[in-house]
Amino acid sequence: MSTYNFDYLDELEAEAIHILREVAGQFEKPALLFSGGKDSITLVRLAEKAFRPGKFPFPLVHIDTGHNFQETIDYRDQMIERIGERLIVGSVQESIDQGKVVEQKGKNASRNALQTVTLLDTIAKYEFDACIGGARRDEEKARAKERIFSVRDEFGQWDPKRQRPELWNIYNGKIHKGENVRVFPISNWTELDVWNYIRRENIELPSIYFSHEREVITRNGQLMAASPFLNMDDEDIVFRKQVRFRTVGDMSCTAAVESEAILIDDIITEISASKISERGARMDDKVSEAAMEDRKKGGYF
Amino acid sequence: MNILKFFTAGSVDDGKSTLIGRLLYDTDSILADQLEALQSSNRKNDDGTIDLAILTDGLRAEREQGITIDVAYKYFQTDKRKFIIADTPGHIQYTRNMVTGASTANLAIILIDARNGVVEQTIRHSYLVSLLGIKHIVVCINKMDMVDYSQEVYNSIIEKYKVLAQQLKLVDVNYIPVSALKGDNIVQNSERMDWYEGESLLHFLEKVDTDSLEKSTLARMPVQWVIRPQTEALHDYRGYAGRVLSGTFNLNDKVTVLPSGASSVVEKIEFFDQTPDAAHAGQSVIIHLKDDVDISRGDTIVNASALPQESKLIEADLCWMDGRALDTSITYLIQHNSKLTKCKISEILHKVDINTLEKHSAEEFKLNDIGRVIVKTADALAFDLYDDNRANGSAILVDSRTNLTVGALMFRAAVE
Numbered sequence: 001m002s003t004y005n006f007d008y009l010d011e012l013e014a015e016a017i018h019i020l021r022e023v024a025g026q027f028e029k030p031a032l033l034f035s036g037g038k039d040s041i042t043l044v045r046l047a048e049k050a051f052r053p054g055k056f057p058f059p060l061v062h063i064d065t066g067h068n069f070q071e072t073i074d075y076r077d078q079m080i081e082r083i084g085e086r087l088i089v090g091s092v093q094e095s096i097d098q099g100k101v102v103e104q105k106g107k108n109a110s111r112n113a114l115q116t117v118t119l120l121d122t123i124a125k126y127e128f129d130a131c132i133g134g135a136r137r138d139e140e141k142a143r144a145k146e147r148i149f150s151v152r153d154e155f156g157q158w159d160p161k162r163q164r165p166e167l168w169n170i171y172n173g174k175i176h177k178g179e180n181v182r183v184f185p186i187s188n189w190t191e192l193d194v195w196n197y198i199r200r201e202n203i204e205l206p207s208i209y210f211s212h213e214r215e216v217i218t219r220n221g222q223l224m225a226a227s228p229f230l231n232m233d234d235e236d237i238v239f240r241k242q243v244r245f246r247t248v249g250d251m252s253c254t255a256a257v258e259s260e261a262i263l264i265d266d267i268i269t270e271i272s273a274s275k276i277s278e279r280g281a282r283m284d285d286k287v288s289e290a291a292m293e294d295r296k297k298g299g300y301f
Numbered sequence: 302m303n304i305l306k307f308f309t310a311g312s313v314d315d316g317k318s319t320l321i322g323r324l325l326y327d328t329d330s331i332l333a334d335q336l337e338a339l340q341s342s343n344r345k346n347d348d349g350t351i352d353l354a355i356l357t358d359g360l361r362a363e364r365e366q367g368i369t370i371d372v373a374y375k376y377f378q379t380d381k382r383k384f385i386i387a388d389t390p391g392h393i394q395y396t397r398n399m400v401t402g403a404s405t406a407n408l409a410i411i412l413i414d415a416r417n418g419v420v421e422q423t424i425r426h427s428y429l430v431s432l433l434g435i436k437h438i439v440v441c442i443n444k445m446d447m448v449d450y451s452q453e454v455y456n457s458i459i460e461k462y463k464v465l466a467q468q469l470k471l472v473d474v475n476y477i478p479v480s481a482l483k484g485d486n487i488v489q490n491s492e493r494m495d496w497y498e499g500e501s502l503l504h505f506l507e508k509v510d511t512d513s514l515e516k517s518t519l520a521r522m523p524v525q526w527v528i529r530p531q532t533e534a535l536h537d538y539r540g541y542a543g544r545v546l547s548g549t550f551n552l553n554d555k556v557t558v559l560p561s562g563a564s565s566v567v568e569k570i571e572f573f574d575q576t577p578d579a580a581h582a583g584q585s586v587i588i589h590l591k592d593d594v595d596i597s598r599g600d601t602i603v604n605a606s607a608l609p610q611e612s613k614l615i616e617a618d619l620c621w622m623d624g625r626a627l628d629t630s631i632t633y634l635i636q637h638n639s640k641l642t643k644c645k646i647s648e649i650l651h652k653v654d655i656n657t658l659e660k661h662s663a664e665e666f667k668l669n670d671i672g673r674v675i676v677k678t679a680d681a682l683a684f685d686l687y688d689d690n691r692a693n694g695s696a697i698l699v700d701s702r703t704n705l706t707v708g709a710l711m712f713r714a715a716v717e
Contacts, residue, residue: 006583008304008383017585018544021525025598025639049573050542050585053535054528137374144373151704164706165401165622168695169544170636174704188385190376 009197013046016185018169019148020050023058023130023183026173030058030130030183031088033119036072037248038205039134039186042194044083045203046185058132059086063119065111065250066093067229072248075206090122109231110253120156123180130173130181138190148187154178192271199264208245209267211259216241222255302378305506308387308402310426311412316443319352320412320481321375321388324503327488330377372402381507396655396669397622399429400709404695407511408437410502415448415478419461425655431469432618432671432711434691437509438466438474441502445494446480452496468658477502517582519685520548520556520604521693523638524596528587540571540587541596546638546692547685548604550580550588555605558594559683564605565590599640601683601693609683609693612715618687619646619666619674623700623707627666633707635678637696643679644698650674675716687711 020043023030032047034040047056062076080087092114095101100121101114123131137144147163149171164172173181186194198205215226217236224230226238229251243256244267261267311317324330375386387402389395403409409430413423430438440462448454455478466474477486478497485491488503499505528540550556554567569589570580580586588602596602603609621627627646635644652663652672663672687694698708 006303006581008302011304011583014544014583014585018525021542021544021585022639024526051526051528052573053538054530057526138376141373144375165397165709167401167404167697167706167709168692169405170638170695170697172636172697172699172704172706174634174699174701176704188374188376190378192378193383 009193009200012186012189012193013049013197015169015188016043016046017050019171019183019185020047020132022171022173023132024051026171027130027181029126029128030132031061031123031126031128032056032058032132033134034060034062034076034087035134035248036062036068036076036206037134038194038198038209039136041079041203041205042186042189042197043132043134044079045201048083056083056085059088061088061090061122061126061128061131063090063115063122064092065115066091067111067227067250067252069206069208069225069245069248069251071206071208075204088122088126090118092118094118095121106231110250111229112250112253115250116156123156128180129175130183132183132185134186135182135184136189136191136194137187146184146187148184149173150182150184151175152180152182156180158182192268195264195268195271199268206248208248211242211244211262211266213240213242214256215239216243216256219255223258224255225251227251302380302382303511304383304385305408305509305511306385306387306406307408307410307506308389308399308406309410309412310389310399310403310430311410311422311443315412315414316481317412318388320410320441320443320479320487321386323481323484323487324386325375325377327484328377328379328503372398379503379507384506396425396429396671397620399426400433400620400622403429403433403435404709406433406435408439408506408509409435410439410441412441412443413458413462415442415444415454415458418458419465421656423462424465424658427465427469427471428653428655428658431471432620434688434711436473437511438471439502439505440474440476441481442476442478443481445478445485446483450478450480450485450491450493452494455497475499475505477505517547517690518604519607519609519690519693520550520554521546521609521685521690522550522580522586522588522602523640524598524600524602525639526598527596539593540589541602542585542587543602543639544585545580545582547582547690548607549582550602550604552578556590556602557605557608558590558596559601559603559609559611560681561595561600563592563594565592565594567591601638601640603683609685610715611681611683613678613681614647614716615676615678615682615684615712616650616714616716617674617676617696617710617712619672619698620709621666621668621670621707622709623703623705624668625700625703625707626668627670627708632701634699634701635676635682635696635710636699637682637684638693640680640682642682645677646674646698647677648675673713676710684712686713688713 092111095118096103101117135143147166215238216223217226217238244259245256261270309317373388377384389399389402411426442455442458459476478494479486486501490501522543522545524541524543526542528542530538550567552567557564568591570577571587629646632643632645649663650673651660653660685693694712696710697706700707
């Protein structure tokens with residue numbers, strides 16, 4: 001018998017590929033939710049490994065808040081060009097223009113919460129029955145309890161007490177009309193696993209993940225990119241800093257961290273030594289201790 | 302570095318959440334902002350230290366009630382291994398969650414409160430571990446600090462547990478005296494129990510040799526998806542995508558495709574841009590066969606030298622997981638890897654009282670009931686016995702009225 005080296009990244013990868021293929025096999029109209037962040041970029045690589053030389057059996061869906069970092073949009077468009085797959089964009093601006101949601105006011109206004117409506121509308125419009133997302137269980141305590149196949153009702157709601165038991169490697173994707181399933185192939189990965197995988201696979205990322213000089217302000221003790229999307233006034237002092245972003249989200253709610261990390265190796269070293277978890281840099285999680293639980297119940301990713 | 306998946310069985314009172322909290326805390330797996338949230342929480346131990354149990358309960362509903370209502374997954378790693386913990390509640394009404402957590406674990410930690418010894422709940426947890434076929438067991442005798450770190454107490458509990466282990470035919474059972482609250486023998490060996498000569502829990506978890514499915518002679522790959530690009534350049538391309546459940550497929554191996562029974566030979570194995578000579582247990586690959594056989598999702602490719610069983614009538618252990626009781630008059634769906642077909646539970650052979658392990662006949666099967674049944678399937682399943690091959694010997698039942706997963710099945714025999 002030949003010996004083979006099957007390390008933890010290989011195992012996580014094989015599990016994720018298995019899950020992606022289950023989505024292909026079990027659903028009529030799946031979609032891959034693509035945010036432009038490292039987790040969904042990892043999903044794209046995993047989908048390539050699951051389905052090449054064939055096409056993906058699903059389109060990529062980007063919920064565009066209109067407040068994205070330009071670097072993310074550029075990355076997205078170049079990537080779509082490279083992989084030759086279909087991209088559907090759901091626009092939060094459109095939801096605002098149609099009067100379906102109202103822009104938040106005040107200093108901490110963000111479009112993060114508005115995304116949920118656009119997401120649910122996009123799911124309804126294209127009749128997606130499964131949406132693949134890059135959420136991980138190590139991110140947050142509500143996520144730690146979510147299944148890999150997570151059934152949502154017509155209103156996108158997650159009910160933690162009504163979750164289906166998920167046994168062995170068998171995923172039950174049976175749903176009623178109107179319901180859909182959120183599927184999380186990298187549930188069992190940690191932030192460090194994702195970075196180690198990106199390094200191993202030599203995956204290109206949007207430039208904002210790496211150290212760069214940027215105009216920032218301090219808001220609630222955190223560094224925020226100065227931008228027209230942030231409601232700023234005279235009290236906000238703009239200054240230049242060497243920073244990077246640990247997650248890619250709406251410009252109005254994603255905080256930067258001071259960093260000199262210019263290579264993936266630097267980032268891995270930084271994270272290994274870091275004492276702040278990734279979602280700690282997301283202001284939207286700080287509102288209440290149960291913030292994520294509430295958002296998920298309301299249909300959030 | 303590989304992954305060890307383990308689960309912990311014990312109730313809130315046994316200090317299970319504290320044990321997990323301690324493993325995370327002492328391996329430096331808690332980040333500053335999480336720790337800050339902990340410190341600002343008003344739940345503290347009597348001596349004012351952080352209540353580590355808070356690390357493992359997630360949802361507000363649980364915090365309000367002070368209970369764990371579901372399976373929570375936790376992650377940590379050392380330089381030797383990555384660990385995935387399935388934290389499952391130990392209350393009797395949550396048997397279904399324990400079965401869920403245990404189904405993917407290679408190792409189980411069973412917690413015993415040193416003050417109470419082997420109790421009804423220990424029997425229940427140990428039975429579930431044996432039912433789910435978990436090979437490695439660590440019995441942690443916890444709260445040793447409450448019994449003055451007494452070797453006599455520890456020994457007498459072990460003696461009692463050994464009787465149970467024998468009764469349940471548990472194979473690899475290990476014992477460690479610990480105090481999760483004080484950190485004794487969790488990461489570091491405790492100076493307060495110098496009579497204990499074994500390893501700390503973490504050191505044990507780091508080096509325990511988990512079963513390698515690769516060693517199995519049963520090569521199995523359920524086909525999940527057929528890849529057919531149908532482009533000009535790849536006009537005749539036809540690859541069968543799936544994850545190898547067990548065993549190894551080598552180039553030129555003779556294989557059989559089930560249920561058709563068609564024979565062929567492995568012509569090529571693909572993994573993205575690589576074309577390896579073999580596909581091993583755990584790997585997600587694409588297999589190409591020499592002959593043009595009709596294969597679709599739900600079929601299984603197996604090595605011709607070790608065929609699985611094939612039957613429409615299977616004896617199985619069933620754990621019922623739904624609030625609505627089993628109805629032997631209706632048709633359910635059964636999902637066995639990528640195969641989905643209809644079935645009925647044609648007979649309830651017996652039910653097991655998981656507190657006493659006594660078997661008795663039963664008419665009904667309700668939430669958290671466990672017992673032996675006969676499953677009658679519409680299409681024959683190509684399966685192995687659960688004890689020989691967990692991944693190909695298990696299935697779930699789905700109620701097509703609600704689409705909920707209502708039962709877990711472990712195949713024990715083909716009915717002649």
